[in-house]
Amino acid sequence: MPGKLKSPELTGEWEKKLYDIEKGKLEPEKYIAEIKQYTKEIVETARNSESKAISAATRKIIGKCPACGADVTENKKGYGCSAWKEKGCKFFLGEVAGKKLSAKQAKDLLEKGQTKTIKGFISKKGNKFDAALKIAGGKIEFLFDEDKKPQ
Numbered sequence: 001m002p003g004k005l006k007s008p009e010l011t012g013e014w015e016k017k018l019y020d021i022e023k024g025k026l027e028p029e030k031y032i033a034e035i036k037q038y039t040k041e042i043v044e045t046a047r048n049s050e051s052k053a054i055s056a057a058t059r060k061i062i063g064k065c066p067a068c069g070a071d072v073t074e075n076k077k078g079y080g081c082s083a084w085k086e087k088g089c090k091f092f093l094g095e096v097a098g099k100k101l102s103a104k105q106a107k108d109l110l111e112k113g114q115t116k117t118i119k120g121f122i123s124k125k126g127n128k129f130d131a132a133l134k135i136a137g138g139k140i141e142f143l144f145d146e147d148k149k150p151q
C-alpha cells in the first residue's frame with residue numbers, strides 16, 4: 001500500500017477540499033474525479049504488490065526430492081521438499097556444517113547425487129574444511145579427499 005494512504009496530510013487535503021466544496025470554491029465533479037484517480041492509483045499499486053507476492057510463491061525448482069520424488073524448491077532457509085504439506089515429507093537441505101549451499105550445489109546434489117568439492121565448511125570443533133557432498137538414502141554425507149579430512 002502506498003504510504004500516502006495512511007498519511008494524515010492526505011486526509012487533511014481531502015477534508016479541505018470538502019470544505020472548499022461547501023464554500024462553493026471547488027466543483028464536486030472535480031473532487032470526485034480526483035478521488036477516482038487516486039483510487040485507481042491505489043488499486044494499481046495493490047495489484048503490483050499482489051503479482052510480486054505471486055512470483056515469490058512460485059519458487060525456483062531445484063530438483064527432485066530423493067525421498068519422495070516431488071519438486072525441491074528454494075526457500076529462505078535452504079532447499080526443501082515441496083510435498084511436506086501433502087505427504088509430510090521432511091527432506092530439507094539447510095545449512096551443512098555452517099554453510100548454506102548455493103542453488104547450483106543443491107542442484108548437483110539432487111541431480112547427480114554428488115557435488116564438486118565445496119570449500120569453507122566448519123567442523124564441530126571449529127576447523128574449516130573442504131569436502132564434496134553426497135546424497136545417500138536421503139541423507140547428506142561428506143566426501144573427503146583422504147588427506148583433507150578434518151582433525
Ligand SMILES: [Zn+2]
Nearest residue numbers: 065068081089
Ligand atoms: Zn519429498
